[in-house]
Amino acid sequence: MxxxxxxxxxxxxxxxxxxxxxxxxxxxxxxxxxxxxxxxxxxxxxxxxxxxxxxxxxxxxxxxxxxxxxxxxxxxxxxxxxxxRKDSEEDSGETDNDLPEVDLFQLQVGTLRRYKRHFKVSTRPGLNKAQLADTLMKHFKTIQVVEKEALSFFFYTVKTNANKLDQKNGLSSEAT
Structure with a gap:
């Protein structure tokens, strides 16, 4: 042309x-x-x-x-x-679909392993980060939380400048 x-x-x-x-x-x-x-x-x-x-x-x-x-x-x-279809394939035990989705893949591998150890989640050895995050997400969705209790504890922790991890290690809020 x-x-x-x-x-x-x-x-x-x-x-x-x-x-x-x-x-x-x-x-x-x-x-x-x-x-x-x-x-x-x-x-x-x-x-x-x-x-x-x-x-x-x-x-x-x-x-x-x-x-x-x-x-x-x-x-x-x-x-x-x-x-x-994808949600129904996962047997998560979640009853409310309006809950926000948490992306555990954004966490570091060390954090995921600490979560696994804390909740004693059994997995096969040698999982990569994606597989570990997927397995832990299934576990995370099964945890029942009393919202009122969790919020009350959160407000108390913030108000007193305390941290549960600090208390566990023997530190107090005055030391920081």
Whole structure:
């Protein structure tokens, strides 16, 4: 090409284009937006068995905002189902899914080993950090905590500038 536009499609703006999808056998007549029908989106449509196809007569791959929303909703539902499936595979004993997730992988290996030793969690020898964090996360989710007691103890510790580890080592808050 010499860099000049020769096609009718090239001279039109995006506002003049209509959606390139065929929805349940009928070509969509909504105006196309700036979202394109990529391979990733095509994969989502296939996996979710949406009745959407690319019109072979379309000279572009832009889809309307309506279909963009439909595909995004299908994708988010798929991700939620995958998360639920993953959670159900783990027998964690957790009853409330609204609890915040704690990422034990962010801790140092020494801290993870200290946690393992403190709670006497049995694992096979030679685990790497990721495997150890995963095993300890399963244990962590099974721990029952009395929230009122834990908060009261936390406030007391902060107010008295005390630390349970300092008391265990024979140090008092006056020594620090």
């Amino acid at each position: 010499n860099g000049f536009s020769t096609g009718e499609e090239d001279s039109r703006g995006a506002a003049d284009q209509i959606c390139c999808l065929v929805d349940e056998g009928e070509r969509c007549s909504r105006p196309a937006g700036n979202a394109s029908y990529s391979k990733k989106i095509q994969k989502t449509v296939t996996q979710r068995r949406l009745k959407l196809n690319l019109d072979n007569m379309a000279r572009h791959i832009y889809i309307c905002d309506y279909h963009k929303q439909v595909i995004q909703c299908a994708r988010s539902k798929q991700q939620q189902q995958q998360r639920r």
